[in-house]
Structure formats: structure tokens, C-alpha cells
Amino acid sequence: MSGITVHRIGREAQPLVIIDNFAPYPDVLRAAAIAAEFGPALHHYPGIRAPLPTSYMPTQQPVIAEVLTDVFGQPGPIDLIDASYSMVTSDPAALSIHQRLPHCDAFAVERIALIHYLSEGDGTAFFRHRSTGFETVDQSRAPIYLGQLDAELRYGSEPPRAYVAGDTPLFERTLLAEARFNRALIYRSYVLHSGAITPDAKLSPDPATGRLTVTAFLSVEKI
Known part of the structure; x- marks a missing residue:
């Protein structure tokens, strides 16, 4: 698969697929x-979203399906849950506690996340929760992880009013995927991660100058 590299995240060695030159016409997508x-975005995303061109997923689905089969061992039919243009725009001072922490997008093993960078700038970081050692949170781990994290936040100090981009007292960064124009990342949604938004990041709501990405969430049916 040309332009595709596979990395393994942390001790749990979950796959992270990086695809350069992902879309055939990235400048058209940017325009x-x-x-x-x-x-305004929903589901705790710290920014704004807009609909994608209807041709986006049909155009990209062949390479996504190839990756899901060859790397993730998930060759079943792909169900699109959500996909949109996304831009991080929230001021760090306005972030909720959970927006200042790594997160999972879903706990189910069949769920897959995709992020497609349409600008240069900040990438995506992956993390290990120090006290549990978890790098992924599936349905069986969720009660343990959420209970432990709640206790740490309740009886410890709040995370600083900033995006989480590196090591913190509660989390250790295991991998940083750099953003490049027309690069895509594909990983399982239950991997702990965060946009690696640096303190000097441009949080402009203008797609011509801000952190413009496509984010998509997929589910792969078992066969």
C-alpha cells in the first residue's frame, strides 16, 4: 500500500495507520x-464543524477498506457513523475538565476513528493512563477507568486550563503523530488520544488559516 505506514502505539501495540497523500484533490476539499x-460542534469537541461534500466518503472508502482489512483484520461492511469538517477553536481558558484530558471516542472494538489533516500544524497524541496502565478503554475496562479517573480528579488537582499535548501527572504520552497537509490517521476509537494543540496554536475559525481537518467515525460489521 503506497504512502501507508503502520505504527504500534505504546505497550498495547494498537495499530495507528498513517496515510500520506490521502485524498486525490485536497485543494478542492480545502476550497x-x-x-x-x-x-458549534457536539459531543465535547472544542470547536466547530461543517458538512463534507457528499463525494468524500465514496472517494476515500476503497483505501479505508483496504486498511481495515489488511491492518485491523476487520474486513466487514463499513457503516459511517459521522463525518465532517472540524476545527479546534475553543480558547484554552474555556475548556471543560474533560476537554483538558485524553479521551476515547467509543468503547466498542469495531469502532474506528479517522482524522484527515487539511492544514499544517498540530497533530494527534496518544496516551497511557498512569494509575491503571490503560492505553485503550473498552467496555470491560470503562467502569474501572472512569471510576479511577473520577477519584483522581475529585481528590487531586484539576488539570491546567490548556489542551493536553504531552505528559501530565495522570497521563503519559506514548506517541505523537505529526500533522501534514493531506495526511490521514486511522486508529481504533477506544485508544486514549487528544489533539496535540500547543499553547501557541492558531485557533482561528477561518478554514483558510485555522486547524482544518476531516474527522470521521466508522463501525465495521463483523462477518
Whole structure:
């Protein structure tokens, strides 16, 4: 698979697939984002989102399906849960506690996350929870992890009002995937991760100058 590299995250060695030159016409996608109407994001995302061109997923699905089969061992039919242009725009001072921590997008093993960078800038970081040692949180681990994290936040100090990009008292960074224009990352949604937003990051809501990405969430049916 040309332009595709596979990395293993931390001790649990979950796959992270990095695909350079992901989309055939990235400048067209960027132009469409500049013309799109963005609105507030849901589900704790610290920024804004806009609809994608309808051709995006059909165009990219063949390479996604190849990766899911060859790397993740998940060759079943792909169900698109959500996909949109996304931009991180929230001021660090306005972040909720959970927006200042690494997170999982879902606890189910069949769920897959994709991020496609349409700008240069900050990448994506992956983490290990120090006290449990968890780098992934599936349905069986969720009660343990959430209970322990709640206790640490309740009886310890709050995380600083900043995006989490590196090591903290509660989390150790295991890998940093750098952002490059037209690079995509594919990983399982239950891996602990965060946008590695640096203190000097441009948080502009303008797609021409801000951190423009496509984020997508997929589910792969078992066969």
C-alpha cells in the first residue's frame, strides 16, 4: 500500500495507520471547507464543524477498506457513523475538565476513528493512563477507568486550563503523530488520544488559516 505506514502505539501495540497523500484533490476539499457554513460542534469537541461534500466518503472508502482489512483484520461492511469538517477553536481558558484530558471516542472494538489533516500544524497524541496502565478503554475496562479517573480528579488537582499535548501527572504520552497537509490517521476509537494543540496554536475559525481537518467515525460489521 503506497504512502501507508503502520505504527504500534505504546505497550498495547494498537495499530495507528498513517496515510500520506490521502485524498486525490485536497485543494478542492480545502476550497469547499472555506465556502462551507460552520457551526458549534457536539459531543465535547472544542470547536466547530461543517458538512463534507457528499463525494468524500465514496472517494476515500476503497483505501479505508483496504486498511481495515489488511491492518485491523476487520474486513466487514463499513457503516459511517459521522463525518465532517472540524476545527479546534475553543480558547484554552474555556475548556471543560474533560476537554483538558485524553479521551476515547467509543468503547466498542469495531469502532474506528479517522482524522484527515487539511492544514499544517498540530497533530494527534496518544496516551497511557498512569494509575491503571490503560492505553485503550473498552467496555470491560470503562467502569474501572472512569471510576479511577473520577477519584483522581475529585481528590487531586484539576488539570491546567490548556489542551493536553504531552505528559501530565495522570497521563503519559506514548506517541505523537505529526500533522501534514493531506495526511490521514486511522486508529481504533477506544485508544486514549487528544489533539496535540500547543499553547501557541492558531485557533482561528477561518478554514483558510485555522486547524482544518476531516474527522470521521466508522463501525465495521463483523462477518
